[in-house]
Amino acid sequence: MTSYAKRSVPHGAGFHQPPAEEHHIQITPEELAHSFVEEAPPADLSHYAVxxxxxxxxxxxxxAAVFLQFFTRYILNDSLNWTEEIASYCLVALVFVGSSMCVRLSRHIQVDILYRFLPAGPARLLSTLVDVIRTAFFVYLTHLMWRLIEVVGDEMMVTVELPKGLLYYAVLGGCALMAVRSLQVTVVNWRRGHSVLEKPEAFDGKGV
Structure with missing residues (x-):
């Protein structure tokens, strides 16, 4: 005897079901571009200093001085000699004034590998010693710069009828700012109990 097994057929099988309707919305290229643009947060300039x-x-x-030198030398074939001197003096002043910014933000090159192996107490003592020595160095550097201005502050620039004292005073201002910012960093580090050398991950980069 031959037996036949019955197979159940799911409901609706064998019947053609119409596909669901798709609705397409037309988007202009401008709308598509604006969909990827996020509203910029308001600018916060409060953490910037002088x-x-x-x-x-x-x-x-x-x-501007470098561009003017390039333009007059290679485009006009008549280079302005004073642009090179002004650009070099601006670079010198930029280094010293910008260094005070790095002091405030604790962004100068620092060797912190020793602090990974020291206990908390000796690490705090060594970090404080580094802050004090750094501040004393900047104070002494400011003193030396003042002495230099007293000796050669009246000299004139080579290509421009301006005193070199303008450059020297800019450097003096940078040294004085470094001393002030270093003292502020020292006080702040002492109050909170650690510096960037001990806990670099705890600093947000905004400085004192």
């Missing part, structure tokens, strides 16, 4: 703006001004003054 040395930040001075550094930006010196940078663009140097850039």
């Amino acid at each position: 040395e930040d703006w001075a550094t930006v001004a010196l940078f663009w003054l140097m850039a």
Whole structure:
């Protein structure tokens, strides 16, 4: 005897079901581009200090002098000699004024590998010693710069009828700012109990 097994057929099988309707919305290229644009947050300039703006001004003054030198030398074939001297002086002033910004933000090159192996107490003592020595160095550097201005501050620039004292005073201001910012960093590090050397991950980069 031959037996036949019955197979159940699912409900609706064998019947053609119409596909669901698709609705397409036309989007213009402008709307598509704006869909990827996020609204920019308001600019926060509160954490910028006077040395930040001075550094930006010196940078663009140097850039303008270099561009003018390039334009007059290679386009007009009549180079302005004073542009090279002004650009070099701007670079010197930029380094010292910008260094005060790095001191405030604790962004100077630092060797912190020793702090990974020291206990908390000796690490705190060594970090404080580094802060004090750094501040004393900047104070002494400011003193030396003042002595230099007293000796050669009245000398004139080579290609421009301007005193070199303008450059020296800019460097003096940078040294004085480094001393002040270093003292502020020292006090702040002492109050919170650690510095960037001990806990670099705890700093947000905004400085004191």
